[in-house]
Amino acid sequence: MQESIAQDMHLILWGNAVLGTMATGEPSRQEFPSSLPVNFVDLRKENPSWQEIPYAPDPMTWLEHLRGEGAEALQLFYEASQNPEIPDRIAVVFPGGGGHWLVEVVKSTGCDYWRSRWRWSERDQHWEVAYGRILCNHPRLASPMRTTRPETIHAELLTHLDRMTEFAANHDQETFARTFDLARQMLSSRGSLTEAETPWPVSRLAEICQQLLSAVEVAWVFGGMGSWNDLTFSGDSQTEYETLSDTLYQLLNTAIVVAVNSSAIVPIS
Template identity: 35%
Template sequence: MQGTIAHAVALVLEGNAALRGVSSTGLDNGHSTMTFCEFVRFVDLASTPTGWSERTVAEDPTAWFGYLKERGFNELRLSHGPSGGTNPNGVPDRMLAAFIGGGGRWQIQASRPRGSDSWESRWTVGDRERADRRIWQVTYGRVARNQPPSADESIDLQALRDELREALVRIKAFASKQGLDNFAVCFANGLDDLAAPSPVHAFHKELANPSLLPLAAIQLLSAAQSAWVFGGMGSWNDLGFDGEDQATYESISEALYGTVNRAIVAATNSSASGSTCAPDPDPGSDKPGKRVWWKRFG
């Protein structure tokens, strides 16, 4: 799973644990998703004659959770939608997943009874020479506020697990047929994680919180990490084939990418008190700040 996605997942999970008073590891510098982060801060955006200004509302995730709780927010949800207008060349999102800001729109909705606010991350490189390798400066900006409450959408985690298993079986068979043994192992690891009582191959094992998530959600998040092969040079995206094999490759790759992302969203959102998934963000929305903030780092 891409590091930026894993971080958003961890932020939602740890945030819901804090808002619900559930035992968890916390999201400090010792968390695996924070390993390479110099800082993670949260800002409000304001329109000025020269552009957008930023006002810091929290200097770290723990302070942000407190900020939300004090203002009556009771849950966080993750959402993912296609790049839309931020990807004018029509390149499939899976082909851009290796780039910061690529692979679709990932947002976090902070909800309270009268509505929700949307937050989106910006990752920039700081000092590349840091001895501790904490080079990423991460800022989550509030890109929309006081949105109407979303209608609940029930998600069948068991059915989604079956769908992911089917996608992994198909793509593993293709990889094995093509002699792509390293990739076949990734897909086999994903299948193992879907059937395991606890994470086997997943890197970010802190995401598996049985106090917050049902087993099916833990399995989905673990499998999504193990089977994530969508990167840049040398990754699954970098392959090419002849004739019908290329068409098969494109089809099974798109199927896996879409299913994995839906699995990440559904599993993460099962940590919310209502255990439902947030709707995909509207990439064409003209709500103040949303499009401009994205273009700054997309």
Template identity: 30%
Template sequence: MTGILAQTIAMTSFGNDYLKTGKSISFYPKNSTFQHCNFVDFRELKKKNFFASKKEIVVSKNPMEWFEHLKSNNCKKLRLYYQKVKEDGHKMAGMVGGGGHWYIETIYPTHSDFWISRWNHDKNLAEKPWQVTYIKAMENRPILNQQFDVSQTIEDLKTCLENIIDFAHQETTENWVKIFKNAKETLENENPESDFYHYDLIIWNNYDLENKQLLMSASKAFVFGGMGSWNDLSFEKKETEDTYTKLSSQLYNTMMKSINCAINKDNL
């Protein structure tokens, strides 16, 4: 899982809890998804007057201020929204901004706004080089609240993993087989989050076991990146290469759906 996606998930989960309870939570900057971030702010495109062009205006200086801003404006809940850009999006998943777009949908009684993050790297900031801004990219849109059936999505992900395990066993190394098997076994793990790097990714108690299994399985199957990743493989035979590309695309798209499904089907 990329750091961008992990933070978007965390923002959605902790934000929902705040919108429901109104309680101040220990989230920013302590959450692990912020560990390399110099700042995280929130901006809207606004005009100072009728004749001026739109400029970015900071509306919240950090995630906790943003949660308060949303609640004070009668936001009801947050949902993830994934927008696929290309059929072979998995090939660009390791790049900043690649692999499709993840939005946070802020849902109000009659409309939704959609926020997307922009990450800038400053090499002069050694310990925390990332400067993150969430932009309100779309506003006053129809409510989407993208939902998928959890049980069916689990079956879809299981099938994808079984297919790619077979391929990996025949055409790659045992290490890839082990990774995909671990992801598949997570779908039946009673404590799926136990060995996950972002131990504080979501508020675990707010989600059913199936949701957590689905989220963690998809996260552990996230092998798409740059050099040394699953994307870096190639095969001499065209038939094998075509199968590899097809299975990779299927797994990636199902992973994105799984993450979306797991987070949007919460108990809030």
């Protein structure tokens, strides 16, 4: 999985867990598990450009500021790009490609939306990550994923992974066939991680949501050279491959959103 998507996931899982400890007065607050520097800025449009105003130098300070503004929960928002020239499953390997991912902060006054920006530091030889608040106290953005139940996406993904496994096996792609079959196993108790192996705060999720994230991690085959995206077939097989692949990408993204958003400490409609 692309690192930017994984970090958005971890930020929300971690953030909801820490908001929970803040609400209950628990003393234990684990630091955000990232080896990269992460800071947060307010973005204000001043034509023709955006002005960046420092908001927080690190995730814990960010979360404390948000709680002071009335934050109730964090959610993950995804929207396909609908680019007719290149499918999202292929564009995802490029910075900012593969659809639109936002961190949503739910408040009684509306929602804030934060978007990550990744820049490579030639001096330090690592990525620098900044989250910018692009909308503040905004009406909640519509998303069909909000009404998807974990049981629904679990069943749909299970069925589709069967199709992916069959297609790969029938087209001499045994390595990918085993990958899709393993992802299918992750959706059952046979393949899920043990309690000792499940990282915090994923361990706080319901078992079905843990299974979804485990399956996504295995089945994410969308990369560059040598990945599932790099394959080509002839005739009708190419059409079937493209349809199956695009559907898998959408199902995996839905599974991510449904599982991660279940970590909210208060019910979010």
